[in-house]
Amino acid sequence: MTDLKKLAAECLAKLRAAGADTAQARLSLSEKREFNIDGGEFSLFRTTFNRSLTLIAFRETKTGSVVVNSFDPDAINRAISDCMRSVESDSPDPARGIAAYQGERELVYGEPEPDAEKFFAATKRLKADIEERYPTIMMEQMINSHDKTESVYADTNGNLFHMLYGSYGVGLMFSAHRDGKSSSFMGCEYDTVDLDTPLIEQGDIARVLSDVERQIDTVPVEGSFTGTVIFAPDCLGGLLRTAIGCFASGTPLIDGTSVWRDKLGQAVASPGFTLSLAPHHPDAILRQQLTGDGYLTEDFDLIRNGILESFVAGIYVSNKAGVPRSKNTATGWLVMPEGDRSLDELIAGVKDGLFVYRFSGGHPANNGDFSGVAKNSFRIRDGKLADAVSETMISGNLADMLLSFEGASRERVKDGYSVLPFAAFSGITISGK
Amino acid sequence: MLREFETKGRDLFGGEPDAEVRRQRNTTRSISLVQGDLHANDRSETAGVSARVIRGGVAGFASTADLSEESVGTVLREAQKNAAFLDGQVSLGKPALPSAARGAFRMTREPGDPEQKAYIEFARAVDEYVVKNCPKLVSRRLVFRADCMEKVLTVPGGTDAHTFLPRCYLYLFFTANTPDGVPVDLFTALGGYGSFDQLFRDPKDVFPEVDLLYGKLLAKTEGVRPEAGLKTCILGGSLAGMLAHEAVGHTVEADLVIGGSVAGPMLGRVVASPLVSLVDFAHSAFGRAAPLPVYVDDEGTPAVDAEIIRDGILVGYLNNRDTAVRFGMKPQGNARAYAPSDEPLIRMRNTAILPGHSRLSDMIASVEDGYYLTDTGNGQADTTGEFMFGISMGYEIKNGKLGRALLDTTISGVAFEMLKTVDMVSDTVTWSSSGFCGKKQPMPVGLGGPELRCKLLMGGR
Structure with a gap:
């Protein structure tokens, strides 16, 4: 067994000896066991064993990084040499930095050890359940895998975090077919540690399969109008992450092109809208434990009751843009509180609009x-x-x-990362031929 | 480099009739300059060995991040075990697949791999020019990305290969404000097949592209929103390439045909105007090297061109060895894997609509009221052929003349319906190859096409 902590310490010592003022080392060992179904038939059983070593060095506020997937001493020495050459080619930037000292932690979460036979049986049952309950569904692909990772983060400020985690991932791509007609394809995916509950009863699979069966016959929208759109949770999550990317994080904050740049503490959404970045939510299977800078994460509200409470910023963006550093950078872990009405009631409140499962946009x-x-x-x-x-x-x-948020459903979908409701927004242009 | 493995490992198969072993090394070099500050300065390398064994119509696959001879034996045994498990569980009972042609293909020229300093100094020189000559920019980002896949493939029943697929691009992202202070952006990708030292010799060579991008962006800051609805459009060559790849190419990938794509019942039928022909080129096209040449795929099949649409008729699918048997077609080298830990999937190589005989100027002159759409940043399509492309640059056409620039918009349509509306095809093909195709695994692909006059659904506000 590779002692990742020991190897991390050796890498940091070598980087120091090569001239680094500060440095970070991330090492991981990962294993994947994956079953594939293609065109409705089992097609592949795949196991992969990988490793990764990421070295980031700083010298006089210059930096460079190298990623390799070898722990061979010669490969590590080459990586250190490459890393330091990259550092030398950089220009100083005092905005850079790594996490302050927080100590050592052992973090175990999810289900690190797989039960491959039980997982195969659960996958086989999911296939059978879909074939029996949703006869028009054609399974283009199902990719179910267990992923296990052991990783270590260490830095020259004395932080040392050892993590062991794993989960079962379920991913489906399918469409419905009848009499030569078909729906659009649709995907569903979630992570779980529960192999006792049938997979079809987890995530939002059953609802989506049922609704896709109703999408074989379609009617085009005539003309153009402004209406209310209810987004399904997965689609909502994609749009919210895009909004965070445009307005609340990264380059748009640094170069000032974000329209929220000066809105901290001000309203950026309707008063009923709250959005958290919560990698430690009880329903999160896998978690962002560390930021890229090496800080242990905490949950926080990005928007609370419509008010922008924080940006999503690590050390560099914080220093460069002059905004506070956020408690995490986990935009994959979005949580919205449940709404005050059922999905049916949410739909009942819409006179003319759309219910959107998937948005295909740039x-x-x-x-x-x-x-x-x-x-x-x-x-x-x-x-x-x-x-x-x-x-x-x-x-x-x-x-x-x-700013046109109209409300959210009581029903929320848990995909192992995010916990999101169905949500309605008014004032959206809807146009057909 | 993996040269030492070219002739190793053949004795390890132990009589396994349908298997392959692939040693692979992927490298990525990237730097990112934002407002003149270096935000990323990264080098990565992923190497490993994989084995795939096929039994009874199912595959067992295994990989490890180790290139040693011992590892080859380990992954072969693991792949055999996986294939036996799945075969025992599902018992499809399919017969063995026909072997590909025996042979060997070895590329001898290894691409260059300069240090980060070379990328940074080049980018800084271009950035300096941008600062001096593009005063209205509110934001600028310059990104270099170079990647290379090196593979040594050993196949008992096929063609052994040692190949390199190097690419290097400089991406320029510019942002400027409209008169109302609203930021608009535009980007371009420069580069292609090859390594940095082959493609980027002098920063001055890039300056005309900077000027061109800046000029287009300034026009866009004065841009207008298009009218929503079905419009007559001239689709630029890069967009035609995206259409060929996203909206047609994916629907004819045989695994997606089996999964229910719209192309399933359309073989031999009219799917486009007779002016439209479409080919997935392997390694050369129109008498030149294709943008990202593929010579042997990852099942050991020598790569040849795959004809998809001939004069408006759907004539073929893209296959691996398994689906070729199912559809009674020949495998043409479309089974490709991205990472050392990835199994081969059916993928495109260099997919293009063939050029026609019209001149772009005549095409523009023929449109009374419509749009000329030139640039895209992204596109998606599904297996029904319904597509969506983001339009990052375009122009009005009024009375046969180009008018105002357009703000960002989106177009959509259904490929096999929209292609029937094509009534003019230009005589020049534009290729692009800077992105990745996504389908379980990423994959570098080339895509190209001529300008097409057609009917499209424009998004608007």
């Missing part, structure tokens, strides 16, 4: 303008789900959209 401009195709979606008319729609585009502005 990355918006920095100003948040977006447009794209509403896929796997239904028209909402007079408070009821109507026909599935085809060739329908939606467009708007992400910043404006958050």
Whole structure:
């Protein structure tokens, strides 16, 4: 067995000896066991064993990083040499830094040890359940895997964190077919540690499969109108992450192009809108334990009751943009509180709009303008789900959209990372042919 | 480098009839200059060996991050064990696949691998020019990314290979404000197949591209939103390439055909205007090297061109050895794996719509009221052929003349319907190859096409 802590300490010592003022080392050993179904049939059983070594060195505020997947002494020496040459080619930037001393931690979470036979049986049952309950569904691909990782983070400030974690991942891609017609393809995925509950009863799979079966026959939207859109949780998560990327993190904060740059403590969403970055939420299977800088993470509210409470910033962005460092940078772990009404009641409140499972759109401009195709979606008319729609585009502005939040459902979907409801936003342009 | 492994490992198969062993090394070099500050200065290398064994129609696969002879034996045994487990569980009972042609293909020229300093100094020289000559920018980002896949493939029933696939690009991302203070952005990717030292000799060579991008961005700051709805458009060559790849190419990947793609029932039928022909090129196209040449795939099949649409008729799928048997077609070298730990999947290589006979100027002159769409940053499509492309640059066409620039918008359509509306095809193909195709694994691909006059659904506000 490789002693990752010992190896990390050796790497840091060598980086110091090579001239680094400060340095970080991340080492990991990972194993994957994966079953694939293609075109409705089992096709592949795959096991992979990998390792990774990331070295980041700083000297006089210059930096460089190297990633290799070998722990061979010669490879490590080459990596250190490459890393220090990269450092020398850099220019100084005092905005850089690594985490202050926090001590040592042992962190174990998820289900690190797989039960491959039980997982295969659960996968086989999921396939059978889908075939029996949803006869029009054609399984383009199912990729179910268990991933185990042991990793160590160490730095020259004395931080040493040892982590062991694992989980079962379930991922499906499918469409519904009948009489030569088909729905759009749809995907579902989640992570779990529970192999006792049938996989079809976890995540949001059953609802989505059922609704995709109703999307074989579609009706185009005529003309263009402004309406309310209810986004399904997975789609909502994608849009919220995009908004964070445009307005609340990274380069847009540094170069000042973020429209939220001066909005800390001010309203950026409707008063009923709250969004947290919560990698330690009880329903999170895997967790962001550390930021890239080496800080142990804590949950925080990005937006509370419509007010921007924080940006998403590590040390560099914090120093460069002059904004406070955030308690985590875990944009994959979004949590919204449950709403005050059921999904049916949420739909009942919409006179004319769309229910959108999937948004096929490009990355918006920095100003948040977006447009794209509403896929796997239904028209909402007079408070009821109507026909599935085809060739329908939606467009708007992400910043404006958050200010037009109309409410969220009590039902929330847990995918092992995020916990999100169905959410309604008004003022979105909906256009068809 | 993996040269020492070219002739090793053949004796380890032990009579396994359908297996392959792949030793691989992927490298990435990247730097990112944001507002003149170096934000990223990274080098990465991932190496390993994998084995795949096929039994009864299912595959066992294993990999490890170790290139030793001992590791080859380990992953082969693990792959055999996995194949036996799955075969025992599902008993598909499929017969053995036909072998590919025996042979060997070895590239001898190894790409260069300069140190980070070379990328940084080049980028800083370009950045200096940008600062001096692009005064209205509110943000600028210059990114160098070089990657290379080196593979040594050993296949008892196929063609052994030692290949390199190096790429290097300089991406320029510019942002400027509209008169109302709203930021708009535009980017371009310069470079292609080869290593930094082959492609980027002098920063001055890049300056005209900086000027071009800046000029387009300034026009965009004065841009207008297009009208939403079905419009007559001239789709630029890079967009036609994206259409060829995203909206047609994926639907004819045979694994997706089996999974229910729209192309399944369309073989031999009209799917496009007779002006449209489409080919997935292996390693050369139009008398020149293709943007990202593939000579042997990761099942050991020698790569040849795959014809997909001929004069508007769907004539073929993209296959691996397994699906080729199922559809009665020949495998043409489309089974490709990205990382050392990845199994081969059916992937495109260099997918392009073939050029026609119209001149772009005549095409523009023929449009009374429509749009010329030139640049895209992204695109998606699904197996129904319905696509969405982000338009990052375009122009109005009014009475046969180019008008105002457009702000960001989106176009959408259904490929096999939209392609039937094509009534003019330009005589020039534009290639691009700077991105990754995503399908379980990323994959570098080339995509290209001529300008197409057609009907498209424009997004708008």
